[in-house]
Amino acid sequence: MPQYEKIIDLATRKGFWFPSAEIYKGPAGFYDYGPLGAALKRNIIELWRKNFVEADGMLEIDGSPIMPPKVFEASGHLSSFQDPLTECMKCKSIYRADKLIQDVTKKIVPEAMKAEEFDKLIKQNKIYCTKCKGELAKVRMSNLMVKIYFGPKDNELMYFRPETCQSIFVDFQKIYNIMRAKLPIGFAQVGLMCRNEISPRQGLFRMRQATQMEAEVFFNPKNEDKFEKYDKYKKYKVNLALLGKENKIIEITLGDAVKKKIFKSKIEAYYLALLMQFYECLGIKKENMRLREIGPEEKPFYAKSAWDFEILTSLGWTEIVANHYRADHDLKSHSKGSNQDLSVIDGEEKVLPWVWEDSFGVDRTVFAVFDNAYNEESVNKETRIVLKLDKKLAPYDIAVFPLVNKDKIPELSEEVYEMLKCCYACFYDDSGSIGKRYRRMDEIGTPFCITIDYDSLKKKDVTVRDRDTMKQDRVKIKDLCDYLYKQYIK
Numbered sequence: 001m002p003q004y005e006k007i008i009d010l011a012t013r014k015g016f017w018f019p020s021a022e023i024y025k026g027p028a029g030f031y032d033y034g035p036l037g038a039a040l041k042r043n044i045i046e047l048w049r050k051n052f053v054e055a056d057g058m059l060e061i062d063g064s065p066i067m068p069p070k071v072f073e074a075s076g077h078l079s080s081f082q083d084p085l086t087e088c089m090k091c092k093s094i095y096r097a098d099k100l101i102q103d104v105t106k107k108i109v110p111e112a113m114k115a116e117e118f119d120k121l122i123k124q125n126k127i128y129c130t131k132c133k134g135e136l137a138k139v140r141m142s143n144l145m146v147k148i149y150f151g152p153k154d155n156e157l158m159y160f161r162p163e164t165c166q167s168i169f170v171d172f173q174k175i176y177n178i179m180r181a182k183l184p185i186g187f188a189q190v191g192l193m194c195r196n197e198i199s200p201r202q203g204l205f206r207m208r209q210a211t212q213m214e215a216e217v218f219f220n221p222k223n224e225d226k227f228e229k230y231d232k233y234k235k236y237k238v239n240l241a242l243l244g245k246e247n248k249i250i251e252i253t254l255g256d257a258v259k260k261k262i263f264k265s266k267i268e269a270y271y272l273a274l275l276m277q278f279y280e281c282l283g284i285k286k287e288n289m290r291l292r293e294i295g296p297e298e299k300p301f302y303a304k305s306a307w308d309f310e311i312l313t314s315l316g317w318t319e320i321v322a323n324h325y326r327a328d329h330d331l332k333s334h335s336k337g338s339n340q341d342l343s344v345i346d347g348e349e350k351v352l353p354w355v356w357e358d359s360f361g362v363d364r365t366v367f368a369v370f371d372n373a374y375n376e377e378s379v380n381k382e383t384r385i386v387l388k389l390d391k392k393l394a395p396y397d398i399a400v401f402p403l404v405n406k407d408k409i410p411e412l413s414e415e416v417y418e419m420l421k422c423c424y425a426c427f428y429d430d431s432g433s434i435g436k437r438y439r440r441m442d443e444i445g446t447p448f449c450i451t452i453d454y455d456s457l458k459k460k461d462v463t464v465r466d467r468d469t470m471k472q473d474r475v476k477i478k479d480l481c482d483y484l485y486k487q488y489i490k
């Protein structure tokens with residue numbers, strides 16, 4: 001089985017995630033998370049909050065996912081948030097033109113091209129319907145915004161946000177004043193977004209409804225290189241895939257990259273480093289990450305620069321976080337759209353701040369973390385599947401096993417379980433052989449398994465087995481909390 005299929009097989013078997021409304025054969029592009037996947041996703045979001053948002057002193061808001069048309073008229077989404085669409089004239093299959101051309105030619109196709117340019121490429125490369133070999137219709141642009149009608153007469157048009165950031169921009173001035181913030185300041189938000197994707201596919205990668213974690217950093221453009229936080233990261237190394245040299249990843253310190261003007265400013269450099277460091281926290285190896293420079297044809301029209309943060313998965317290099325230097329685009333557009341001056345006071349000066357954005361795909365992160373943690377090992381001529389998730393991310397921290405279901409062993413096991421449950425996510429399992437119970441926990445990434453046996457009754461101790469090394473320690477019950485605490489802070 002190819003690696004990607006093995007990973008999807010495990011995720012499906014254990015219910016980490018699966019298609020939504022499966023019993024009704026719901027449409028593609030929507031996914032549900034079962035208890036294990038929901039816990040993994042929650043743990044990722046919590047770590048982001050701690051190691052990215054709070055670490056940087058950002059302000060987190062929670063805005064409505066549904067907003068009125070005026071917001072998206074001002075932001076430019078209603079007129080220009082679109083993908084090129086083509087249709088098979090015979091079987092009516094629908095394709096996203098840029099992705100279809102990319103799949104056939106194996107070359108990156110800029111999504112910002114004109115419809116006629118896509119037509120040209122389709123003709124040049126002799127591309128037909130991949131299902132029936134039928135001829136493809138002329139490419140037309142299709143808007144990705146999802147309309148929602150409210151009101152008793154279904155006539156109040158609203159839109160589901162296609163990215164979480166617009167509420168940050170429209171709320172910015174109010175929150176800045178209420179919180180007595182100072183520039184530069186980051187605003188963060190986690191939430192749902194919806195897009196009318198033409199061809200949702202590849203599981204958690206191109207969904208019609210997804211979760212985003214976004215950070216918008218507001219700064220005074222005059223001071224973007226007076227940025228002290230950067231100094232601590234000068235020696236931090238990032239992996240870069242520069243424009244036109246995508247196949248050669250270079251490792252470079254932030255200091256050198258700024259000197260060579262690879263990054264536009266210290267703000268850009270610092271937030272890209274903070275982002276990479278966050279993924280290190282999630283247990284992704286640094287050699288499996290890179291920042292890919294986005295060229296003028298591929299980036300949005302308002303962005304002064306753009307970098308895709310990519311992780312190497314069983315699908316190849318895949319985009320996980322989009323980063324844009326948005327400059328004055330957002331606050332300027334909303335000042336104009338709302339007829340209000342959205343400037344704030346920075347020191348003595350009145351200024352309309354500029355914006356740097358890191359936009360994280362949460363579902364993509366779940367997949368990348370799961371994919372990178374998947375391991376197969378040969379143990380006693382059998383395959384052991386083990387999900388080597390970072391301990392902080394595992395759905396369960398600990399599993400408790402009574403060796404047998406008699407002779408006061410269950411009673412003592414339950415005592416241990418109750419004690420640990422206060423501080424850890426615990427799972428109690430009393431069915432099947434101990435070997436089978438270990439394997440079940442390995443597959444879902446549980447870092448520690450605790451077994452209570454006959455010796456435990458006499459000596460008041462238990463066996464603690466480590467997921468990765470399979471090594472077992474004998475630990476006194478009274479020392480168990482201490483022992484586990486040390487494992488987690490290491």
Ligand SMILES: [Zn+2]
Nearest residue numbers: 088091129132
């Ligand atoms: Zn067809």
